[in-house]
Ligand code: SIN
């Protein structure tokens with residue numbers, strides 16, 4: 001029997017309208033009857049592996065210590081208030097990847113990773129703010145979350161042994177989370193989690209592309225196609241005659257319109273899909289024996305549909321296919337498996353594209 005997809009017990013539409021990216025929200029018992037799929041020992045085991053991305057943070061009497069993995073078991077033999085954090089755990093543990101189902105109503109291409117932390121009593125990463133949206137799901141034990149002020153680049157911070165912590169933290173609200181509870185924290189809001197007992201916390205993170213990167217890609221793509229011989233016409237001096245040496249506001253507006261017109265005329269809209277998928281991990285070449293395939297954990301796949309066609313983005317590359325392929329693409333995006341022969345028969349070019357961009361893995 002197929003297992004039921006996990007989903008947070010809350011009103012998704014109300015969340016999108018009133019909360020998403022705007023204010024924090026406590027969702028008590030968001031996952032009733034859910035049990036943490038990992039133990040502290042299993043998480044520590046992951047952090048011993050060379051391929052995982054892990055951090056160990058401890059503090060004692062206001063002195064912080066920060067180390068990056070991989071670790072050995074002796075690292076955990078310590079007496080301060082410490083926490084171990086492992087990023088990208090969904091790539092290693094299918095039951096952790098299944099948590100992505102809880103937030104399928106959010107744009108999938110914004111999903112970043114699931115970080116799992118273990119902390120002893122008093123442990124935590126200290127007062128800070130993140131630039132991404134995070135859903136903090138309590139896995140086991142209890143953690144007190146303090147929420148503070150809205151922060152930005154100008155908010156004073158101090159470097160504590162490599163940790164970028166807030167200089168001041170004023171608690172505005174606080175919540176105690178037990179297993180299955182979720183706290184949503186939008187980007188820029190100061191937060192500080194303090195373990196009340198040994199605890200595991202799952203952070204489901206969503207990261208937005210930087211507008212500066214989108215702008216750069218849009219402009220780069222337009223420049224690739226732009227005729228370098230096109231010159232700026234003067235449509236503005238007739239409106240107001242310039243004085244000697246003067247650039248009038250009309251001149252500036254004329255030049256601005258010329259640039260914007262060129263950018264718009266040469267815009268195929270593909271820069272967003274390229275930028276948001278290009279940080280994906282590449283799978284090993286697909287075995288010719290693979291019968292069933294799915295999306296490689298860590299690979300990035302997204303699509304854009306128009307009436308007649310569908311543009312697919314895979315790890316930063318793009319390819320055009322037919323809208324009839326959408327159900328197969330959606331299945332891949334939600335972690336389902338596909339019959340490789342069926343996919344190849346439906347669109348051999350798409351299949352070759354997905355393989356060459358390293359987003360398919362055989363199972
Ligand atoms: C943690 O799990 O301790 C840190 C999560 C966060 O603050 O974003």
Ligand code: CO
Pocket residue numbers: 128129130134191
């Ligand atoms: Co944080």
